[in-house]
Each structure stands twice: as structure tokens, then as C-alpha cells.
Amino acid sequence: MPDYPARPAYSPARQEPFAADGGREVISVSSLNRLARQRLESAFPLCWVSGEISNLTVAASGHAYFSLKDPQAQVRCVMFRNKAQTLGFRLENGLQVEARVLVSLYEPRGDFQLNVEGMRRAGQGDLYERFLRLKAKLEAEGLFAAERKRPLPAHPRTLGIVTSPQAAALRDVLTTLARRAPHVKVVLYPTLVQGEEAPHQIAAAIETAASRRECQVLLVVRGGGSIEDLWAFNDEGVARAIAACPMPVVSGVGHETDFTIADFAADLRAPTPTAAAELASPDRDALRDHLQRLAGQFSRRMHRRLEEAQQRLDWTARRLKHPAERLALQQQNLHALGQRLQHALGRRLERAGFDLERARQRLRLARPQPGAQAARLEALQRRLANAQQRALQTRRGQLERLAAGLTHLNPEAVLSRGYAIAFDQQGQAVHDAGSLAAGQRLTLRLHRGERQVEVRGESDSAAGAN
Known part of the structure; x- marks a missing residue:
């Protein structure tokens, strides 16, 4: 049985109606019953009540009306159809039950009553709780899953x-x-x-x-x-x-x-x-009836198959020809095929002859001519010899020009004309007389040989040789 949450305690949102002069306002009976029902439903949460069912009546609408009683008192109860249909047992007078109820009031008659939300047999609360716990445990493990069925x-x-x-x-x-x-x-x-x-x-x-x-x-x-x-x-x-x-x-x-x-x-x-x-x-x-229906269907289908086979046999018989006629037809086909083969072979031989003639012509055109080739080879040799002679002359003239240039630039040629080169003790050529000091030794390179000289003074222009 599902466990319903308890309702919160009643907290009135408005005060009771009072007259303008401070006294109570006069209200109708229906308003009084409505206020009483609201107070009862707000003041009492959902609770379990145990007792014995008596005066049970099930209306045509499916709603169940009964009383719950114990040895000292009783109270009227109503269980509406949508709640009664979820019970796992039949309501009967004298049945000890535990009901989950909402305390209320039936306004049209002012009757105090309990609206029953759920019910179980008395003494079964613990068993039912154990049932729900085990069901939840096994369901969480997937033991009841639909894909396992x-x-x-x-x-x-x-x-x-x-x-x-x-x-x-x-x-x-x-x-x-x-x-x-x-x-x-x-x-x-x-x-x-x-x-x-x-x-x-x-x-x-x-x-x-x-x-x-x-x-x-x-x-x-x-x-x-x-x-x-x-x-x-x-x-x-x-x-x-x-x-x-x-x-x-x-x-x-x-x-x-x-x-x-x-x-x-x-x-x-x-x-x-x-x-x-x-x-x-x-x-x-049912299986026997089904087999009989299948047998009837099989028989009808076999009859249809036989009839269709007979029709195909008749049609095939009409198409059937005498063997001699078939042989004659085959001979005609063979003769026609032989003629087609001869024509095809003739056309292929003719095309092959044309191809051969074209190949001969191409071969004649591609055949080498030694005389013409020899004359061409001689002309090419002459052109090559002339080109080599011209190239050699050109390279010789370039070489002579370069040699003349080198001769003009050669220091030895200058020395041969009576010039000398002075070198200091570090082997560096002397370019400026002002950089020389008295007593400094120099080396003079002549066209033929070298001599050591000494600077004697600024006005002197020559030195003795060693």
C-alpha cells in the first residue's frame, strides 16, 4: 500500500467572521459545515485507523460506504471507486482492517466521516512493509526487468x-x-x-x-x-x-x-x-481445428496446382513438334549460320589484305638510303672540322691577348728596364722615403739578384752595398 505524506498542521489564513459591532457574524449552515470541514482536514494529517468493517454498502457507482468500529465507538467511512479498485482483497463486514484516512466532514448532512485513501488487513502491516522492501531490492537488481522475460x-x-x-x-x-x-x-x-x-x-x-x-x-x-x-x-x-x-x-x-x-x-x-x-x-x-483448416487449405492448393500443371501440359503439348520437323528446322538454322560464317571470313580476309598492303607501303617509305646518308655524313664532318678550326683560332687569339696583358703587368719586366724595389727588414715594399730613418737597412731587388743597403741620411740618395 503506498505511503501518503502527512498533511501540515492547520494554520488559519483568516480569522473567523465577526460583525461590524464586535459580535459574531450570522452565517449559514452550509458555511458552518464548510468551515468545520476545512478545519478538520487542516488540523488532522493522514493517519492510520484500525477497526472492524460494518454496515458495508457498495453503490452502483463503485463507491464503498461503511463504518469502522471498535468495542467503544464507531465512525462513518467512505472509500471512492478509484481507491477501492486498487485493493488486493474484497471488503466484507466483520473484516479487521487498518485504513489510511483523511478526517473530514460531509457538508450536505453535517456528518463526521473518514475518507479512506488506502487499506490493508489488520496485522499485515509488517508483512506488507517486508514485501515492499524485498520487491524494491530485487527490482533495483534488475531481477524483474522485462528484457529478462x-x-x-x-x-x-x-x-x-x-x-x-x-x-x-x-x-x-x-x-x-x-x-x-x-x-x-x-x-x-x-x-x-x-x-x-x-x-x-x-x-x-x-x-x-x-x-x-x-x-x-x-x-x-x-x-x-x-x-x-x-x-x-x-x-x-x-x-x-x-x-x-x-x-x-x-x-x-x-x-x-x-x-x-x-x-x-x-x-x-x-x-x-x-x-x-x-x-x-x-x-x-483448437490445434485440431487449426490442423483441419490447414488440411483444407493444403487440399485446395494442391487441386489448384494440379489444374495449373494440366494447363501447362496442354500448352506444352500444343507447342510440341515432330522430331523430323525439328531436325529440318535445325538444318535450316545450320545452313544460315554457315553462310554467315563464310561471309564473315571473307570480310576479315579482305580487311587483312588491305592492312598488309598499307604496312608494305609504310615499310618502303621507312627503308634507309645509304648514298644520301653518306653524303649528309660527309657534309656534317666538313662543318664540324671548320667549326673546330674557327674555335681553335678564336681561343688562340684570346690566349695571346691575355699573355700580352700578363707580360705588361709582370714586375720582372719593369726591373729589366733598370728599376729596383726596396724592401724593409719585415719584407714590406717601401713606398715613401720619408718613412725611412738613417742607419735603417733595406733590401734592393734588381733584375738580376738582390743587395743589402743602408740609409745614410735624408739627403743621400744611395747606400753602399754589403
């Missing part, structure tokens, strides 16, 4: 049943299978379905069926009962055994309004054990 095989050969051998659910399942699919083999995996040992035995039976792999679909079934009776199917071990089973599992536990953790873990939930058998087994009568 596997489709049931259309024509299973063997069905496995996990239930008690004494359970009425087993008789219902076997009766349904005998009526719908007597050819399907049934394997029973016996287990307790109620009590402290039941969860362990149910999980062990499912694991046994998984290890044996004797069946293609496994049914986990039990008849209806209270939440305590069905609690073995809200066990985590049972849910994990169902999820780990290699074959598809159909859960048919309780009645249509009962939900267990096993229903969410199974590949398919059935509202009852009988419905589980119907979902897992093919209907023999």
Missing part, C-alpha cells in the same frame, strides 16, 4: 509443476491439462507451499527441475489464501531460484487479486493455477 514455447512436450501433491491447485492444473493437452507429459516436483519450511523446499524443487531439464516450461502454483498463507512465495530465495531457472517459469499463485514476489520474478504471471495451465499448454481442440 522469456516467451513460452508454443508446443511444449513436458510441463513441470512445483506445488504440494495434496494441493487443490494441482488437481485444477491436472484437470485443465487433461482437457486441453492430454498428450503433454507432466512432471511433479513436490514441495510444501505453506509454513516455515515451505520457502526452502520451493526453491529446492525449482533448482531440481532446473538441474534435470526434463520439461520445457515450469509451473509454480498454489491456491488462494491470506497473505500469511502465500508468504512462502514472497521469499528472496524462491525469487532468485525462479530467475535462475533455465526454462520459462509461469507463476500461478493465489487468486487474481493476489500478488507475490514470485509473480514478478517469473517469466509470466497467471491469475490462478488453472490460468497458468491454460497459458502453458496448447489447446488440443
Whole structure:
């Protein structure tokens, strides 16, 4: 059952109406009831109230009207249709319940009443909380994910049943299978379905069926009962055994309004054990009718195929010719092909002759002429000899001009005309007489040989040789 948030405490937004002279204003009964309802709904948060249902009436609209009572008092209650449809059990007089209510007032009659938002059987609050916690845990792990669900095989050969051998659910399942699919083999995996040992035995039976792999679909079934009776199917071990089973599992536990953790873990939930058998087994009568329809369709199609084949045979027979006629036709075709071949060969030979003649003409034009080539070679040799002679003369004239230039620039030629060059002791040529000092020794280079001289004075112009 969903947990509703508590309403905040009432904080009046306006003061009660007063008359202009300081006394209370006179108000109508409807206004009084409306103010009383607003005060009640604001002052009381959503709360849980326990009691026994009595004076139950379900209107045609689907709304349920009843009283909750205990040994000392009672209070009127209303549960609207959209809330009543979410209950997992039927409302009955004398049923002990815990109701999630909003304290209110029915204005038209001024009746104090409780608007019921949710309800559970008395004493089941802890079990239901455990159910919700386990469901949230396994759902967060992805154990109930839609992509994990596997489709049931259309024509299973063997069905496995996990239930008690004494359970009425087993008789219902076997009766349904005998009526719908007597050819399907049934394997029973016996287990307790109620009590402290039941969860362990149910999980062990499912694991046994998984290890044996004797069946293609496994049914986990039990008849209806209270939440305590069905609690073995809200066990985590049972849910994990169902999820780990290699074959598809159909859960048919309780009645249509009962939900267990096993229903969410199974590949398919059935509202009852009988419905589980119907979902897992093919209907023999429906299959027989389907086969008869298929047989009729097959027969009609075969008749049509035979008729079409007969028509094709008649058409082929009309096209069939005598062998002699076919041979004559083939001879005519062969003669025509021979003539075409002769014409084609003649045209190819003619084109080949034309190509050969053109090649001969090109060969004659490309044949070498030794006499003309020899005359041309002699002319080229003469031109080459003349060019070499002219080039040699040109290079000789250039060489002579360069040699004459070098002769004019040669220092030895100057010395041969009576000149001398003076060098200081560092071997540098002397250019300025003013840079010389008395007693400084110089070297004079003449056209033939060298002499050491000494500077005697500024007015002297010669020095003795060593």
C-alpha cells in the first residue's frame, strides 16, 4: 500500500467572521459545515485507523460506504471507486482492517466521516512493509526487468509443476491439462507451499527441475489464501531460484487479486493455477481445428496446382513438334549460320589484305638510303672540322691577348728596364722615403739578384752595398 505524506498542521489564513459591532457574524449552515470541514482536514494529517468493517454498502457507482468500529465507538467511512479498485482483497463486514484516512466532514448532512485513501488487513502491516522492501531490492537488481522475460514455447512436450501433491491447485492444473493437452507429459516436483519450511523446499524443487531439464516450461502454483498463507512465495530465495531457472517459469499463485514476489520474478504471471495451465499448454481442440483448416487449405492448393500443371501440359503439348520437323528446322538454322560464317571470313580476309598492303607501303617509305646518308655524313664532318678550326683560332687569339696583358703587368719586366724595389727588414715594399730613418737597412731587388743597403741620411740618395 503506498505511503501518503502527512498533511501540515492547520494554520488559519483568516480569522473567523465577526460583525461590524464586535459580535459574531450570522452565517449559514452550509458555511458552518464548510468551515468545520476545512478545519478538520487542516488540523488532522493522514493517519492510520484500525477497526472492524460494518454496515458495508457498495453503490452502483463503485463507491464503498461503511463504518469502522471498535468495542467503544464507531465512525462513518467512505472509500471512492478509484481507491477501492486498487485493493488486493474484497471488503466484507466483520473484516479487521487498518485504513489510511483523511478526517473530514460531509457538508450536505453535517456528518463526521473518514475518507479512506488506502487499506490493508489488520496485522499485515509488517508483512506488507517486508514485501515492499524485498520487491524494491530485487527490482533495483534488475531481477524483474522485462528484457529478462522469456516467451513460452508454443508446443511444449513436458510441463513441470512445483506445488504440494495434496494441493487443490494441482488437481485444477491436472484437470485443465487433461482437457486441453492430454498428450503433454507432466512432471511433479513436490514441495510444501505453506509454513516455515515451505520457502526452502520451493526453491529446492525449482533448482531440481532446473538441474534435470526434463520439461520445457515450469509451473509454480498454489491456491488462494491470506497473505500469511502465500508468504512462502514472497521469499528472496524462491525469487532468485525462479530467475535462475533455465526454462520459462509461469507463476500461478493465489487468486487474481493476489500478488507475490514470485509473480514478478517469473517469466509470466497467471491469475490462478488453472490460468497458468491454460497459458502453458496448447489447446488440443483448437490445434485440431487449426490442423483441419490447414488440411483444407493444403487440399485446395494442391487441386489448384494440379489444374495449373494440366494447363501447362496442354500448352506444352500444343507447342510440341515432330522430331523430323525439328531436325529440318535445325538444318535450316545450320545452313544460315554457315553462310554467315563464310561471309564473315571473307570480310576479315579482305580487311587483312588491305592492312598488309598499307604496312608494305609504310615499310618502303621507312627503308634507309645509304648514298644520301653518306653524303649528309660527309657534309656534317666538313662543318664540324671548320667549326673546330674557327674555335681553335678564336681561343688562340684570346690566349695571346691575355699573355700580352700578363707580360705588361709582370714586375720582372719593369726591373729589366733598370728599376729596383726596396724592401724593409719585415719584407714590406717601401713606398715613401720619408718613412725611412738613417742607419735603417733595406733590401734592393734588381733584375738580376738582390743587395743589402743602408740609409745614410735624408739627403743621400744611395747606400753602399754589403
